[in-house]
Amino acid sequence: MLRPRCLIVLALGVLVALPAYAQPKSLGSRVSALAAPLGADEALVIARVDTSKIDVQASLDWAAKAMKVNDEERAQMEKGLQEPRAFLQGFRDAGGQEMIWLVFPTPGPGREPIDVAGVITTAPGKAKEVAAFLRQAIPKERFEVTDRGDTVVIASSERTRAYDGSAKASETVAKAFDAAGEGTAQAVLQLSDDTRRVVRETLPRLPEEFGGVSGKELGDAFSWAALSIDAPPKLKLKLQIQASSAEGAKSLAQVIGNWYKIAASPAEIREAIPGFEELLPLFTPKADGNKVVLSLGEKPGEIDRLLPVIVAPLQAARAAARRSQQMNTLKQLGLAMHNYHDTHKAFPPQAFRDKAGKPLLSWRVHVLPYIDENDLYKQFHLDEPWDSEHNKKLIEKMPKIYADTRVPGVEKGKTTFVVPVGKDTIFGGTEGMKITKISDGTSNTIMVLESDAEHAVTWTKPDDIDIDPKEPARGLFGDERKQILALFADGSVRALPLPKLGENLYHMLTASGGEVINSDF
16 A cells, blocks of 8 residues: 555656646647658758648638739639649548648759658548548659558658658757747758758859858858748748857848848839838848848738738739730731731721721621631621621620730720721721732731720720821830830731830831831830
8 A cells, every 4th residue: 555655756746747748749849750750851841731721712812812813813813723722622621631741852863853752640540541532643653652650651662661760850850840830831941961061062152242151151050941821811921040150140141131132123123013122121031149030920011011022023923924925816816817818818907898888897807717716707797787786796705815814994895906097007998908018018017906995995896096196105005014015017026115116106007108117126
């Protein structure tokens, strides 16, 4: 029988030990333990995603609002997310929880530059279901998917064979993920001994404007970097770079700060993002002891102020994609015009008329057979005007080629693709012009333009843009680069800088004006 003193000692021991057993593992120790068997010490990047915190619809709504997309772009975004949304839902339904991914550098001839492996946490008893789901979604020729307890491992056959369940968890990885903190996603960048040696020995000394530090100094100063992101709608970002010393932290902060300043120096950046220089301090990491830190989204309005910086590159990419798409559309219209010319020995007139000279239908209707829309063309009553009882029903069937994705605010059934109308233009007369009559040269004469929303026209209506010799750019759409897109009579498409065109624009709109075009623009 235990004595009272022994019972007291035993009770105290239990009370002391109980918190250690009851206390849940920190994020860092848990991720480090899960990643260790795959060789976490050698990974360049380790990333974790908590799929339970991803709200696809909320993120989409936030992005669409931030980027100010139109309805068509919103629909494209929705379409682009269909597969990721279905994958995420299937993953969750199968019992998947966290995703932890490791990226390894794999230098060497004949090898991929990186190797990727992952470990997935699952609900209790759901590993086999998750593994079966992932085998359907992941390329079998590159990865093996194996369930291990309540986890699923995704790795190459070589790394799967090297899986070491007894591997010791990395303290560096644990510290880095604990520094990142809980969030939707975290990523840690670390340097293995081999990678650090490459940085120290091969990275040249940076230019003075970047701080003038050497690869050796950078390699010695950098320990690891940890990034944490909370997904929209409450977007937050936290970055910590751990340095070997306070002096190293200052050097790293100086390099990053100088890089930001240089990146912000081009005039295009300052024009695209008003007040960019004033915003720089908000997203420039600062040295704090032996670490470099940056936190965004903690203070009210911080993300709203930074949205222009976040969104500007995306908007620039969207604008470039739209411009490329529009130029391709103009090229298709140019090909259609020339195919029409080959058949009819002249370009189409701006308006097709009845015997009394009354305009009936636009050139856009009569080139339909040359843009793969012959079935639609056959539905028109060509001897009736565009707004006859029969023909007006076809307005809603406007071919996609006539839809403009660049110009905002265009009404349904209207197009911004117009031809220039006026004295000496290709479409200035009532008959179609032969290519031999373009005495100014086909490469110098504009055939189709892009109007602004105000001057958009019903696509079937014989209505285009009347050119004012004194204001030839009036009614044309100028993009964020202050450029207009123009299809020339030789079939080429060019972006023309409005501010530099001057009288050259009018000269290029005439087919036989005999003007000399200054090519300095």
